[in-house]
Structures are given as structure tokens and as C-alpha cells.
Amino acid sequence: MEIEMEPERKGRLTLVLAGATLISTFGSSFQYGYNVAVVNSPSFYMQSFYRRAYFDRYLEPMDENLLTLLWSLTVSMFPLGGFFGSLMVGRMVNAFGRKGALLYNNFFSIVAAIMMGTSEIATSFEMIIVARFLVGICAGISSNAVPMYLGELSPKNLRGAIGIVPQLFITIGILTAQVFGIRNFLGNGAGWPLMLALTGVPAVLELLLLPFFPESPRYLLIQKGNKDTAKQALQRVRGWEDVEDELDEMRMEDQSEKAEGRLSVRNLFSFRSLRWQLISIVIMNMGQQLSGVNAIYYYADNIFQSAGVNPNDIQYVTIGTGSVNVFMTIAAVFIVEASGRKLLLLLGFGICCGACFVLTAALKLQESVSWMPYLSITCVIIYVIGHAIGPSPIPYVITAEVFRQSSRPAAFMVAGSVHWLSNFTVGLVFPFLEEGLGPFSFVIFGVICLLTLIYIQIFVPETKNKTFQEISHLFAKRNGVEITEEKAEDGGDSSSSNSSSRGEEVEVGKETRF
Numbered sequence: 001m002e003i004e005m006e007p008e009r010k011g012r013l014t015l016v017l018a019g020a021t022l023i024s025t026f027g028s029s030f031q032y033g034y035n036v037a038v039v040n041s042p043s044f045y046m047q048s049f050y051r052r053a054y055f056d057r058y059l060e061p062m063d064e065n066l067l068t069l070l071w072s073l074t075v076s077m078f079p080l081g082g083f084f085g086s087l088m089v090g091r092m093v094n095a096f097g098r099k100g101a102l103l104y105n106n107f108f109s110i111v112a113a114i115m116m117g118t119s120e121i122a123t124s125f126e127m128i129i130v131a132r133f134l135v136g137i138c139a140g141i142s143s144n145a146v147p148m149y150l151g152e153l154s155p156k157n158l159r160g161a162i163g164i165v166p167q168l169f170i171t172i173g174i175l176t177a178q179v180f181g182i183r184n185f186l187g188n189g190a191g192w193p194l195m196l197a198l199t200g201v202p203a204v205l206e207l208l209l210l211p212f213f214p215e216s217p218r219y220l221l222i223q224k225g226n227k228d229t230a231k232q233a234l235q236r237v238r239g240w241e242d243v244e245d246e247l248d249e250m251r252m253e254d255q256s257e258k259a260e261g262r263l264s265v266r267n268l269f270s271f272r273s274l275r276w277q278l279i280s281i282v283i284m285n286m287g288q289q290l291s292g293v294n295a296i297y298y299y300a301d302n303i304f305q306s307a308g309v310n311p312n313d314i315q316y317v318t319i320g321t322g323s324v325n326v327f328m329t330i331a332a333v334f335i336v337e338a339s340g341r342k343l344l345l346l347l348g349f350g351i352c353c354g355a356c357f358v359l360t361a362a363l364k365l366q367e368s369v370s371w372m373p374y375l376s377i378t379c380v381i382i383y384v385i386g387h388a389i390g391p392s393p394i395p396y397v398i399t400a401e402v403f404r405q406s407s408r409p410a411a412f413m414v415a416g417s418v419h420w421l422s423n424f425t426v427g428l429v430f431p432f433l434e435e436g437l438g439p440f441s442f443v444i445f446g447v448i449c450l451l452t453l454i455y456i457q458i459f460v461p462e463t464k465n466k467t468f469q470e471i472s473h474l475f476a477k478r479n480g481v482e483i484t485e486e487k488a489e490d491g492g493d494s495s496s497s498n499s500s501s502r503g504e505e506v507e508v509g510k511e512t513r514f
Contacts, residue, residue, distance in 0.1 A: 014239035020213040027206020028142030029166040033173025041181025042192035079423035081136020086416025089144040090409040098149035106203035108138035113200025144412040151400030152216040160336040167393030175322035284395040287452030289422035292445035295430040328388035340464040348390020349453040355383035356446030363439030
């Protein structure tokens with residue numbers, strides 16, 4: 001007898017799913033973006049405070065080289081903290097759950113906000129540097145935990161769109177910091193401590209509101225073994241009672257991973273069946289950050305000043321680029337499920353590559369051609385557009401999709417570590433790179449974009465509308481594993497049919513099964 005399969009039910013955006021998405025991304029991802037850009041506009045006034053605090057303490061002027069070093073540390077402590085946060089995320093999401101990790105994470109932000117807000121009163125620039133490290137830890141944890149949480153809450157037909165929402169709130173956070181940084185608002189000698197301290201507001205709101213939303217059903221079922229709670233959480237998120245098919249898919253994933261157990265980072269590197277997934281997320285996260293996107297946000301005012309923009313207009317040009325970033329990320333939310341992940345990555349890196357090379361020429365010729373500053377601004381905006389539609393949001397989505405439950409926390413630790421180390425490198429090195437190479441520093445970013453594009457074209461498959469099991473099968477041949485299909489016997493029940501019809505990955509030359 002032939003078994004008739006019910007048509008697949010597509011998930012919808014319920015109020016619970018929308019609420020969990022908005023609160024987790026505003027409380028966590030928004031802070032990440034806000035702290036990327038918050039020190040750009042008030043940098044002059046903050047450095048004046050550094051000089052004043054040093055003079056009050058030592059009764060002598062601060063050496064300019066020391067000031068440059070302290071300011072580089074102020075900027076780069078944020079991504080360095082992010083690196084350490086990414087190392088913590090695996091243990092936190094396994095110990096406290098995805099939602100629990102986000103709740104505990106807010107304490108880093110609240111402590112940092114208090115330190116930055118009171119640094120001027122305490123006449124201590126060291127408090128700012130330490131606080132930047134702490135808020136970096138917060139960002140490092142949230143940049144990995146939020147995509148993991150939302151990826152496990154979302155139905156597969158919405159996973160790409162919802163996976164971009166964290167990046168959308170990062171861009172909103174950047175834009176908010178740029179608006180607050182207007183000289184007549186908070187980007188002045190009196191307002192910068194409050195501007196830095198405002199990062200604690202989203203943390204407090206998340207701490208108050210996120211407990212009302214469910215934990216990841218996959219975490220509850222697969223890692224905690226709590227079937228009833230997992231079912232209730234999934235029913236709340238999906239908005240209907242019959243969730244057995246999706247629970248069966250989670251159970252199949254659980255059964256297929258019991259042989260390997262919970263993977264550590266060390267074990268992750270030893271599994272042949274995960275080799276190319278791991279290489280791909282490392283390359284994409286390196287390409288995302290080493291392409292220079294955060295150099296633009298950390299040092300936007302300096303870049304536009306080098307491009308010949310009128311000093312009075314720089315703050316508004318910077319806000320304009322932030323607005324474009326938000327708009328294009330919103331567009332990516334709506335087109336990712338139609339166009340797919342791979343196309344957006346290729347298109348985005350291609351646009352960034354071209355913009356970097358043209359920007360180099362524009363900066364080189366600006367003294368001899370009167371309209372070159374306008375071309376420089378245009379190149380920066382085009383670069384931001386390219387990054388917003390692909391390189392900024394998609395690596396988070398793909399990292400959540402190409403690893404299954406047991407390997408996902410370790411994979412996010414690896415991806416996050418690469419992301420933040422690359423971010424730290426750009427933030428620390430770019431001022432010296434710009435001083436040494438001038439406009440040719442953007443050639444390096446352009447070459448990195450090109451190399452990343454070539455890798456994605458050759459090695460990264462499309463993951464749109466695929467289950468986690470199907471995605472693992474896409475990498476099987478490249479990893480050197482075989483897929484065996486077992487047919488369901490006639491008359492079998494639906495759950496055994498689902499379970500037995502799945503493909504098993506068998507590592508070639510070994511007995512290990514997944």
C-alpha cells in the first residue's frame with residue numbers, strides 16, 4: 001500500500017514569534033550596532049577628556065602617541081571583548097538555554113553602561129576602556145546566541161528572513177548612535193557620557209520582557225529531554241496545536257546525533273562530515289569583517305574628512321550612510337527567501353569589491369579633480385548597500401543552518417571567534433594602515449571581497465527552504481561521506497516512515513554514523 005504524505009504546512013509569523021524576534025534583537029543586536037558607532041562622533045570630546053584626566057592626574061600634558069594608543073584601545077576593546085564573549089557562548093547556551101544566555105548576558109551591558117556614564121565624574125578614561133571590553137563581551141555572546149535562538153524558533157520557510165532581523169537591528173543601532181552623535185544633540189562635550197550610557201536601556205528592557213517568551217523548542221527537546229515543555233513552546237511559537245511532524249523531525253535529528261554526542265570545538269575540527277561546513281563559516285566570517293565594513297563605522301568621520309567632505313557636513317553624510325544601511329537590510333529581509341542566500345552573498349561581495357577599487361581611485365585623484373569627493377561619498381554608500389544585502393546578514397543565517405543541534409553551539413563559538421578577531425584586527429590596524437598606505441588601504445579590502453566571492457561561488461551551496469537534515473546532505477559528497485536511504489515498509493506508521501526514510505550520513509572509511 002502506498003503511503004500518502006500530507007502536504008507540508010508552512011509556518012507563519014505569529015505574534016509570539018514576532019515578539020521573541022523583536023525583543024531579543026532590540027535587547028541584544030541593537031546594542032552591538034550602537035556600540036560599533038557610538039564612539040565615532042564624540043571622539044574629539046572624548047579625547048579631550050582623556051587629555052584633561054591625564055593632566056589632572058600627572059600634572060603634565062599627555063603625549064600624542066599615548067593618546068593615539070589609548071584611543072585605538074578604546075575602539076578595539078569592543079571587538080576584543082566580543083572575541084572573549086564568543087568563546088563563552090557555547091557553554092552559556094548549553095547551560096542556560098538560548099533564551100537564558102541572552103538574559104544573563106544583559107548584566108555585562110548594564111555594568112558597562114554604569115561605568116561609561118560615570119567615567120567623567122570619576123575622571124577615569126580607564127573606566128571607558130574596561131567598559132568597552134565588557135560591552136564587547138555582551139555583543140560577542142548576543143551576536144551568536146540571538147541567531148541561534150531565532151534559527152531554532154523559526155519555521156524553515158521563514159528562517160532566512162527572521163535570521164536577517166538581528167543584522168537589521170545592528171544597523172538600526174548604528175544609525176541611532178549616528179543620530180545621537182549629532183553635535184547639537186549628544187555628540188558634544190556635555191552629552192557624550194549619557195550617549196555611552198544609553199546602551200544599558202535595551203538591556204534592561206530585554207531583561208524585563210524576554211522571560212515572557214518561550215525557550216527554543218529544539219533545546220528543550222534535544223538537549224534537556226523535556227518533551228512536554230518543548231511541545232508547549234512549539235505550539236506557542238507556531239500558533240497551532242498539531243506540531244507532531246516538526247517534533248518528529250527534531251527527534252530524528254536527535255537520534256542521528258546521539259552517536260557523536262555534544263560536540264566541543266576540538267571535536268568539531270575532527271569530524272570529517274563537518275569539514276566543509278566549518279571551513280565555509282570561517283571564510284565567510286573572515287570575509288565579512290576583513291572586507292572593511294567596520295572600518296567605515298569606527299572611523300567614518302576620518303574617512304569622509306580624507307575624502308574632502310566639508311567638516312560641518314560630515315555628521316549628516318555619516319547619518320545618510322547609516323540610513324542606507326538600514327533600508328537595504330530591510331530589503332534583504334524581504335528578498336532572502338525569494339532570491340536565496342548564495343545569490344545575495346555573491347552580489348553583495350561583488351558590489352563591495354567594485355566600490356573599494358573605485359573609492360581608491362577617487363581618494364587618489366581628489367586633489368586634482370573637483371568632483372571626486374562626491375564620487376568618494378557615492379562609493380561608500382554603494383559599499384554599504386552591497387554589504388547590507390549579503391555579507392553583513394547572511395553568514396549568521398548560514399551558520400545557524402549548516403550545523404545541527406549537537407554541533408551548533410561549538411560552530412557558533414568558532415564563527416564568533418573568527419568574526420570578532422577579524423573585527424578587532426580591522427579596528428586596531430586601520431588607522432595605521434590608512435596612515436601608511438593612504439587610499440590604497442581600500443585595495444586590500446577589495447581583494448578580500450573578491451577572494452571571498454570566489455570561494456562562495458565554488459564551495460557554498462544554497463540552503464534556502466531546506467531542513468537541517470537536507471542541508472547536511474548537501475555537504476556530504478564534498479566531505480567524503482556517503483548517503484544511504486532506507487525505504488519505509490508498506491503499512492508502517494507515519495512516525496516510523498518519517499524516521500526510516502531519512503538519509504544517514506556514513507563517513508567513508510570509518511564506522512561512525514550520523
